[in-house]
Amino acid sequence: MKNKTIKVDYLARVEGEGGLLVKVSGNKDIDVKFNIFEPPRFFEAFLRGRHYSEVPDITARICGICPVAYQMSSVHAIERAFGVSVDGQLRALRRLIYCGEWIESHALHIFMLHAPDFLGYADAIQMAKDHGPVVQMALKIKKIGNDIVNLIGGREIHPINVRVGGFYKLPVKHELESLVERLKWGMDSAIQTVKFTGKLSFPDFERPYEYVALRHEQEYPMNEGRLFSNKGLDIEVNEYDNHFMEEHVSHSNALHSILKERGAYFVGPLARYNLNFDKLTPAAQDAAKSAGIGKGTNNPFKSIIVRSVEMLYAFEEALRIIQEYERPEKAAVDIQPQLGSGYSCTEAPRGILYHRYRLDERGIILDAKIVPPTSQNQKTIEQDLREFVPPRLHLSQEKLTWQCEQAVRNYDPCISCATHFLKLEIEHEPHREIHGAIG
């Protein structure tokens, strides 16, 4: 029996400021705190009194890594409040810009944030010394994702072309077609990425998670669908508040989200994949099978494979959308503000992102609620560590700390989002051995 504290003051290779504190007393009690010390920014408060047309630009600033997700959830929620639906090619273009964000965000996480853990490097720059071609490929993939967002959105971080009702300006077909050759290269590179991630060695760790993701009748979910889980949840997005709640805990500036009936749940690529395998393209399904994850996996470390599969899917989907694109006459549908509430969930790269707005008849925001994916995963991250650490107490402090960090990075936590921040503290107190028993 021994006491052990793992403390990471400032978790690296995550977006934002967070820490991790794991305290083990004897074999039974384990206290895990995933601290989010990213300062609060109060988006929901200062959205009040703003005009609906400003919302996609303001909410984008919650996160520099997934601004498109914030723009998508906000425009859909506001359109629902106004009773408007955006279909056809405008809908397809929204899906295309989302594909771009999935590609750049997944490429960033797979290669630059997570792969160094599996291969034992501090960062991708060190990794590049031994795996030069892999890192070069990663940067090229990431750039294609950014270029999709760039072309439709005007720039990769905080795009300016998304508006309630559609876009400000539409691309012409040949502009989109200029991406085709690189997207084909991207598809092949994504297949290589699935092979690369499939060969990594994974800690033996599985848990019976409740996965929550969108599910759509025809397609792998991005912008629309019902909220669905493997443990019985099947609801419309506007019922979200009846089934989910947020708790405010002392060690975090991000609210913890739970399912009222069953507690912690899991959102993100792994959840999407496990619930929507049937909606992937045959090539993505085959790549996944040959990488050994079949129709699903409960090992969160393998989310790196799932991200690669989703990246492949996003390349294929982007190609499909571009091939079918015909420029519509109008860049946006007409909007007439009306009093009401609107709800939306879209699939951000890290999982479901919920927005709810109440607006007045002039289109001024009366009330806003935003639940980012990382707040939804916080409780699951803490529970993972509670089970992950005890069987590994024989490891050296350095090794265990690193593995705990890796376990947190499975979720690609975006702390900037969650406070609308992440710091991993693993505190090692002097080992105290009682009765000479260890572990």
Added chain:
Amino acid sequence: MSPKKTKVPITAAKKQRKPKLAIWKFSSCDGCQLSLLDCEEELLAITEHMEVANFPEASRNIAKGPYDLSLVEGSITTPHDAERIHQVRRQSKVLMTIGACATAGGIQALRNFKDVKQFIAAVYTNPKYIETLNKSTPIADHVFVDFELRGCPINKHQLVEVINAYLNGRKPNTPAYAVCLECKRRFITCGLVAHGPTCLGPVTQAGCNALCPSYSRGCFGCYGPKETPNTSALSTYWSSLGMKDDELMRLFRGFNAYAEAFRKESEAHEK
């Protein structure tokens, strides 16, 4: 030359030791430091000339200071951060801020116009757990800043220019004139003249290459006030076209709301 088109190879005078680069984050969205990782074509070149000594978003390795060049993202919003920025300054030979949060307080500076306690209560159920300052303030309000790079987000080509300028011991070439000049260079029809969308271009610093006007929308001020901006003349013009005070206030109260020129103008229209 517009900054977007400027492509200067990264070069550096030969030195014995690579200068140490540190990236620091305060209250922000991470987008500006992500711009460094978004320099897909230049990133490995930068690492050839600089040692990335502190960049937690990208690496577990943290080398001890002092650092030759510190890039600071984010604004000061907590008592802890107000202390931490002094530690960063003490360890940094040159300190540059990147982005609207670090140079003007960012979108989170909207709290500066309200009672922050109400904000906390609107978002958090247990306000006592939250430690925050009443105001979100730029880095230069706390420590000496050697150079400020504007933008929400910054333009990555300007970021490469700033790093390149540092490596070669020269002043960064980033214009302080208005977005209008970039717009004219691109032959974009002026929205203000042609009764197009409301546009902050005449009072906003260039750097985006007139992005929004090129997408048929008005500038909304990502790069903050240009040098000597005449915000009141612009407001008077819009008022004459029927724009209401609350609309004018919101227009100046965006990502650079706490930059002096924009702050004063928005307050002039606050009831």
